[in-house]
Amino acid sequence: MKGVLLQLSEMVGRRLRRVALRGSVVKVKLRYPDFTTLVRQQKVAATADDLEIYRVGCGLLDAVRDLARGVRLLGISVAGLVDEKVQAQGSLFAPAPQKRDKLLKAMDAIRDRHGEGSVRHGVERRKTNPWGPDSES
Numbered sequence: 001m002k003g004v005l006l007q008l009s010e011m012v013g014r015r016l017r018r019v020a021l022r023g024s025v026v027k028v029k030l031r032y033p034d035f036t037t038l039v040r041q042q043k044v045a046a047t048a049d050d051l052e053i054y055r056v057g058c059g060l061l062d063a064v065r066d067l068a069r070g071v072r073l074l075g076i077s078v079a080g081l082v083d084e085k086v087q088a089q090g091s092l093f094a095p096a097p098q099k100r101d102k103l104l105k106a107m108d109a110i111r112d113r114h115g116e117g118s119v120r121h122g123v124e125r126r127k128t129n130p131w132g133p134d135s136e137s
Contacts, residue, residue: 001071005061006054006121008076013050014108016078022046022086023078026053028060031073038064046082049100051121053078 005028016023027041040060047053057076065071110119 001065001074002058002061004074005057005076006050008074009054009057010050010121012076012078013048013053013104014111016048016081017084017104017108020084021081022048022084023053024080024082025078026056026060027077027079028057028064029073029075029077030061030064030071032066032069033072035072037073040064041079043080046080046086048084049104054121 012023023044024046025041025043027039029037029039031037040063042056042060044052044056053076061074107119
């Protein structure tokens, strides 16, 4: 499930970078087969970084997910949009934001040229299709 969340986070981050925006609130939506829907959100420093969105999303998902139940819907989004030119104060030990932004823009350029699956962040995950995880890893 976290592999799907990472894929969704990458899509959200890419769309934010495409329109030169950053989000300051990460939201996760989870729906169970009986249509019980849970939505959780967390305020963060304004970001368009896929992995930051994913990290916060994982924390929110872990807090609400019932492992004994199946999941019908999973979504992640951002709110509190600001212009990317607005400088946010970063962490003292985090990599320089300009360097990370250049990396993400290079990844976006590769995806534009060679397709969405051409480059991914280096975490373990299963292949997915629009209808859910493939049966083969």
